[in-house]
Amino acid sequence: MELIIDVLTANFLGKAIWLWLAFLGIVGALLAFDLGVLHKHDKELGVVESLVLSAFYIAIALVFGAWLWWSMGPTSGMEYFTGYALEKALSIDNVFVISLIFSYFAIPAKYQYRALLWGIIAVLVLRGIMIGFGAALVQQYEWVLYIFGAFLIATGIKILVVGEGDNDVSKNPIVRFLSKRMRLSAELHGSKFFVHKPDPQTGKMVRFATPLFLALIVINIADLVFAVDSVPAIFAITTDTYIVFTANIMAILGLRALYFALAAMIHRFEYLKYALAAVLVFIGGKIFWNQLVGKLDPAISLAVTLSLIGGGILFSLWKTRAAAGDPVGHGGLGAALAASDAKKAIAPPVGESR
Template sequence: MDLSFLFADWLGTPVWMWLGFIAVVIALLVFDLGVLHRDHREIEARESLVLSAGYIGLGLAFGGWVWWQLGAEPGMNYLTGFVVEKTLALDNVFVIALIFSFFAVPRKYQHRVLFWGILGVIVLRAIMIGLGAALVSQFGWVLYIFAAFLILTGIKMLWMGDKEPEIGNNPVIGFLRQRFKVTDEHHGPNFFVRKLDPQTGKMVRYITPLFMALVMVEIADVIFAVDSVPAIFAITTDPFIVYTSNIFAILGLRALYFALAAMIHRFTYLKPALAVVLLFIGGKIFVADLLGLEKVPAALSLGVTFAIIAAGIIWSLIKTRRSAASVKEAGA
């Protein structure tokens, strides 16, 4: 059997590396749904933290493997992208919590929505990254548009602060309720259910709130992808690094959600830190051009990105702990 095709380049990376990555992702998804959560039980915070640590460890291990196979610069670009995407995923947790609250999704079925949402993310990100890679390869100036967009997004995030999105006023919800039959009550883990139509007296298919929540989670990811995809392309234009760092950061979102949903208020300064990161990533494209550099060194990008996000997390934990202590003393 001729296996030479495995060593052929596809989008700048050997085919065997793409196949290895896909095999790991499929194995993780099968293990997650088929072994860990096949009984729709609730995920406790302790289990969530353990699983999250495992996913983060796998993501970092894959980065080490990329470093070993492709070199130091691709390895650092992967780690930078992984850190940025993981932080954006943390911001996404807050929106997902609002969606689950709005549709009153029982905790034991939230993992089902997140799992199928992740499958949609894998496909959607592949399409968006493929389009982005094609644009960048054909029109180099597109990177400057991405950079400008990131700068504007960072400014907007700083300006808007912690303003909550209004889930109930989303036009997609109105569209689904007008075009389809929607039941207001949950029916276990089902996305669809057959019920008697009071008008016709016939059994018809209804959409459940669980499916509505899934649709909103997918829409939320598309919105976040508009930020994250330009962000990673501003770090590197290698499709393999872009896609793998995205997917490994998102794969652990399901497990991370259950650990962070109840304590997301502790990360008050994470969003401002993320806004500064986007300003830095977008700004370094223009700064490198002004200084006559091909690009900012990968080690510098990784170091600055990690430092900003770590500072945001640490300062958030310190400030919220002080606030909690003050409230406790006032109530004593």
């Protein structure tokens, strides 16, 4: 018994092992409840249900943050809430890319939620690796924070001046690589990622990946690309690995629930990217301020971050108010699915890419 207690109270990345296990247990329970109970059968998630489920995940994240505030102090609590707000806002851009990916592979809405939930497992592992690597770098070489800060400032300025680049999925090198080197079924098979079919050349039964599996792979690769921005950004807020990891994962969990509501009105957040660019510049500049002048009060970081994000959302909603009555997007993923026919006209079906 003493050995178990010693193991659970041992330090891992700055926190007791039981804290890490408790958080992973919460995440596992939420995923099991979501996938095994709420969405045991494939169905399209409506906007109202999406908002209700998202509110549930946000409430869990807020309660967890309140517990951090109470148990670890106001500084840890404010750092968590700042990181959570930042990751949540940055993930909105991810929604647009995910909708394009589902549209390109013509994935019906009723299969999308299950794919997104399974994607969380991969995200947990990949984000965990990236955060662990970043924590090791910062602990061993503190000057790496300056690189993070400069990168965030450069990224923010690039978004403000140049934009975010081409999001055409058909030009994605990963899509082209996998499409040429995997056995891919040209059609969906429900929510299955793999099916057994006769090989066109030999007639033998072999395993084919479905478009749903390929979409899942591309979505997780896209998440890695977004993590290149978000992980340095949250390390600029705090170097506490536990707070970095928990804020990241809580934001990602909620994103899957909020995806269908956001995808239906993503056109209403047109100007949010400029607010996010300003947040990245602020967070990057905060690193240099902390190192050269003195640590900035976490309350100021939280206030500025929330003000910029909230201002960007409100300004976007105000500027795009004329589009509020646009029926495009009704039902959850309307805008993306409505564009799928146009996308198919310029992109070959998956099964014909080999």
